[in-house]
Amino acid sequence: MHPQLQALIDDFGSARERLHRLQGTVPAEKWATRPSEGSWSVAECIAHLNLTSQAYVPLLREALARGRAAGGAAPARFRRDLLGWVVWRAVRPETRAKIKTSAPYVPAIPTAGASAAEIAAEFDRLQDEQIALIRQGDGLPLGKLKIVSPFGPGFKYSVYSAFTIIPAHQHRHLQQAERAWQALSHG
Template sequence: METNTFLAQLQDRVQQIKATAQAEFLSLEPAALNFKPQPNSWSILECLEHLNRYSRFYLPAFEKAIAPALASGSAQLVKYSWFGKKSLEMVNPAGAKKHKTLARMNPQNSQLTKAVLDEFLQHQDTLLHLLSKATTADLNKKTVPVEFFQLLKLRLGEALEFVVLHEQRHLQQALRVKASAGQPLSLVV
């Protein structure tokens, strides 16, 4: 896919993530945001805190990769490495397979407040800004370290898509938690 189309699609997804989080979670009381369907499952806020922990790592890494970028002369296709394809497959929201998260990224049993939701929404604004700046970067040559093992690197385009898919996956999880609590789901258009 051509770079500008790829980035525009990611921006659309992030806009949808933000709109859904605002519509579904902003009006909820703290008890609903902290409700867990099962003792071992995550609450809505734990799902969002997990994503915040990833954003605290990846957003500065994206900024660093994008900042020195010079505009490329021609439209390029976004390319994927074997590792990039596997990483995207792992976080694909359509995938049913569960994956164990690293202890430092697992917010289970944390004492969380609505500030988690506010931070999540701020991260979405930052990500949208970075996606608009990324049009000047070579998404295939710039790399971003992988959070769990920083010697491994993803191409910038792969890493951007990884974060967005990961957010979609856990937003769906948070919506399932809301539905299991008997909270009505809003229609977001």
């Protein structure tokens, strides 16, 4: 396994661990409670991540199939392309700028009625799928394979960039979920 891809797998794993710590801390009946008007609940933060992963998985799967068919080898070092780097920087938890979520990725919680356990199980299932895709990409030129971002047809970046964007975005919203719970528990 390429060390950079293993680092990504580890990042997906740390997001999963973070979710499970949160799930063990937040009572299930509080998952859908918003800490304030206009803010997201813990459930909404995780459901948003699930929606995002559901959008990325088929794009990545298709790009990897194209890459296997075309052939080529992995570089010694993967690099994000420019747009991928910009998106990655924008979605990291350290970035304080607010980014408005487009309608397809706004969760319908609490009206959807999914339980905390169901939302977390879907997160786990999608993590497994994304980690499997990273493993399938080992040995491929992931920096040369492109996808169109699920967030806009004008955004095209490499599969490697996408693999770095997803866990950064997950950690951003897991941090948001932790803050939501902190506000609820201290409010």
